[in-house]
Amino acid sequence: MPSAPFYEIKETLLSVQGVSKSLGGRLILRDVNVEIKNIIRPGLKQGQVVGFLGPSGMGKTTLFRLIAGIEDPDQGVIHIGADQRPVQKGQVGVVPQSYPLFNHRNVMSNLLVAGKQIGLAGSELTDKAEGYLKRFGLEGEAEKYPMQLSGGQRQRVAIAQQFMCSEHLVLMDEPFSGLDVNAIKAVTDLICEVASEHEDMSLVLVTHDISSAIEVSDTLWILGRDRDDSDKPIPGARIVKKYDLIELGIAWTKGNADLPEFVQLEREIKGLFPKL
Ligand SMILES: Nc1ncnc2c1ncn2[C@@H]1O[C@H](COP(=O)(O)OP(=O)(O)OP(=O)(O)O)[C@@H](O)[C@H]1O
Numbered sequence: 001m002p003s004a005p006f007y008e009i010k011e012t013l014l015s016v017q018g019v020s021k022s023l024g025g026r027l028i029l030r031d032v033n034v035e036i037k038n039i040i041r042p043g044l045k046q047g048q049v050v051g052f053l054g055p056s057g058m059g060k061t062t063l064f065r066l067i068a069g070i071e072d073p074d075q076g077v078i079h080i081g082a083d084q085r086p087v088q089k090g091q092v093g094v095v096p097q098s099y100p101l102f103n104h105r106n107v108m109s110n111l112l113v114a115g116k117q118i119g120l121a122g123s124e125l126t127d128k129a130e131g132y133l134k135r136f137g138l139e140g141e142a143e144k145y146p147m148q149l150s151g152g153q154r155q156r157v158a159i160a161q162q163f164m165c166s167e168h169l170v171l172m173d174e175p176f177s178g179l180d181v182n183a184i185k186a187v188t189d190l191i192c193e194v195a196s197e198h199e200d201m202s203l204v205l206v207t208h209d210i211s212s213a214i215e216v217s218d219t220l221w222i223l224g225r226d227r228d229d230s231d232k233p234i235p236g237a238r239i240v241k242k243y244d245l246i247e248l249g250i251a252w253t254k255g256n257a258d259l260p261e262f263v264q265l266e267r268e269i270k271g272l273f274p275k276l
């Protein structure tokens, strides 16, 4: 087994405490508890990539909306930042399943509008936008409108837009869905690259794509339901398992999908899914 690299665990960045949520009279989330801590690698830049995995319909987008402050939990609290303040809408970057962009604005203008939201102006604003266009391979698309982009390009603009206006925490809902293998590779590379360039950046993904989630995450939380004595699922998803991919020697390793530890974990989670 590969040995875990040296790292230090620091302050809490996101905490979800005792969160429950019902929708349409059905309990969707039941007493969800999560704590995401800042992890430092001395001498290296490293942000957090945290994945929430669960089968379709389990409540991932519901949890995503609560963490983003778009909706309030029925019970429990969500705190963000080193000062652990209650989350409010607009404080965290959000890349929803559908990558909404301003269709009447071109790519550059979409980024500039986002940066202005947090008070950036002048060359600081344009330098930052140009930096993201370059990093995301979108330099040639700056003048294009969203309708003129491919799905993968639109997604990269949507992610770049969120990085423009929220430096520290960006949530992504199903960042790999509807993409072909090349585009999935581009997104996983992008996520790993962003996390390894910004130590104060935390990316939180919710997805049902087991292998992509293992590829990019340093911690995985599995959403699922407990079973009663007659093996019927008890309503309301909870965190049923947490995997520390750093300790498993999978995180922060390029080409980790070839590691036996990766294959073993993928098999384990795949086996878990039908029982959730
Ligand atoms: N507004 C709503 N009113 C009633 N039920 C809802 C509402 N939104 C979602 N649900 C239900 O809540 C459950 C969880 O939905 P959610 O969208 O969070 O699942 P998900 O894990 O994100 O699924 P997927 O992987 O397909 O995106 C589903 O059973 C869904 O039907």
Ligand SMILES: [Mg+2]
Pocket (backbone or CB within 6 Å): 060, 061, 062, 097, 173, 174
């Ligand atoms: Mg969803």
